[in-house]
Amino acid sequence: MEKKDTIIELRGVSKVFEDNGFKAVDNFNLEVKRGEFVTFLGPSGCGKTTTLRMIAGFDKPTEGDILLNGESIVGLPPYRRPINTVFQRYALFPHMNVFDNIAFGLRQKKTAKDVIVRKVKHVLELVDLEGFEERGIGTLSGGQQQRIAIARALVNEPEILLLDEPLGALDLKMRKEMQLELKSMHDKLGITFIYVTHDQEEALTMSDKIVVMSEGRTQQIGTPEDIYNEPVNAFVADFIGESNIFNGMMTGHLKARFCGGEFSCVDDYEEGTHITAVVRPEDVEITKPGEGTITGVVDSVIFKGIHYEITVLSGRNEIVIQTVRNATVGDRVGLRVDPENIHIMLAEDHTNKFYADINPDFRLEYNGHRIETSLTKIIRGSKRREDGTVVDAAGEVLEPGRVRILVSIQPQDIEMTDDQDAGLVQGTISNLIYKGDHYSYIIHTELEQDFVVDDEDLWNMDDRVGLLMPVDKMTFTLKRK
């Protein structure tokens, strides 16, 4: 394989917008090899477009440097960079026909007339729109405009082609076609492509290298396979494809406990390490009850064309499964996952999270116990009306059953007690590990929810305990179903 050199490098690039102080990009580092197809992938507002605009020259980095072929281009205006952009909504000049649009860049470079005519013709063939020279922009369909926008950029033979969500405005079928065409254009031309999208499937299909971004930071850089199979954190796992993500703990050599069961896995961490486990929906197998690692009840079945999407409730955990075999709502089933299909990563934090429900009196409830706080205190802008219902800031009723409250509490803030009924929830100590100055316990509750509790005292395995959780140590987030 030939050795490829670096065409563009971003070093510690940050961007803070002056007008609102928003940090759109935070310490972005990336090297792109000549001829690579690199995709910036992330939800809207993650900084991917801003990064692209800094490469194009429309925005200036507040910090850091951008090197093109080893030389800084930060000071160069867009019109002096050998880089062309395909804009999100094409940005074709409406007062010019197709030929003039495509010829714009060449005329700017004072290219000879006959050369322009030849090059425009050639690039129109490339995008499969021969003979469109005289057409007005307004007479073109979305897909055709898209191709003209690509042609207008490619005709300048840029060193790098930037594409800012170029397929976002097209319908699904068109988008699939264009994905393949762009990919083959890239292979044919050998130009470096930097592509921005929020569509993970698009990124996985087209890219040599994906940069997953969130809140201005790079989360993971790698090949599509790497990113799909070995996500480095819960964000990437969640964003790339559908995932079941569980908090858990290593319980032994190649054994992890999560989702109310002990699973064998192939990633090894020290016993007692808090982990996040990721299981892809297509990797969960439905078995007879009792034959799987955990059991649960089928909650919903949705037909998706080539597969069924089945949701199984196991205790408080919800597991999404994609399978070609149908199931019936209400069935008890067993679930198992092949060890190689469980991806274990270090948990970023050990915060306990659980859902509390709103009861018909609009009080917060968990496990049949009241949580002694009021909804109006924890949901900003909410009000209790005279009829006893609670409405949010927009005046919408927080209907029990449609709204849940995600409660977070740190392991050191939970206290264990022998007086089981005094606790908000009861469970059995299923694991303990000594962490130097304290023990870290996993309490397995009857609701199939595991709690992590830090305690200085030694308790015994299999002790039944109640868990005391002070309300002032809880944080609450409103979640709608």
Add this chain to the structure above:
Amino acid sequence: MAFSRKSLGIPYAVFLVVFVAAPLLFLFYYAFTDGQGQFTMQNLLHFFTDPNTLGTLYYSFSIAIVTTVVCLLLAYPVAYILATSRLRQRSVILMLFVMPMWINFSLRITALKEILNVLEGNLAMYPFLNAVIGMTYDFLPFMILPLYTTISRLDGALREAAMDLGANDVQTFLRVTLPLSVPGIISGVSMVFLPAMTNYVVLDMLYNSTYIMGSLIGSYFAAYNWHGGSMISLILLAMICLFTLLSGSVEEEGSARGALL
């Protein structure tokens, strides 16, 4: 009788007949008749043979064109800067430019007259200049607003696309922004040029001794020469029609986007 939605249009039809169609017919009638009610082309011939009326037409045109050009030159940079700036107060600044429109017209012109009096001493010395100053002052907002609307509606990505393709700021302006603001220029020009052709109150109030088309018509009617006055009105109407049609076709050719207030 069944209610028909068409009957809702009756008041408008009546309005059009009484205030548009009928006056036009009267205008036609007077323009092509003499004092005895006989058909005549004399009024038309008179307009094109009388050096006085032709001179006034020429003078009116000059004032209207100069006013329009001055308005355009003043308004374009203002509209461009306001429309493309990221200033949060830009709507306030725009309002400041438009605000004179909220003040009574004659009050404004009287104030202007006092200022010009101080500067020039004798207003009668600079009739052309005063006409242009007065009309520019009066009509400038009508030029700024359509330009501002058109330019601020231009997709910023188009400017960026031009720069991306190698055009510097000046080239981007000349090849993209200016051509795309043509619809705004046309509506601005029509909104200034047409009233500038006909408005004579401004000149009257500035003690202007010269005649433009508006004042010429006024003087005919003041002298009870309804036939001559009607003919001049009709000719002016025809010219304005022609101008509107011409600018309309240019606009359609340029782009399909309309740009009015």
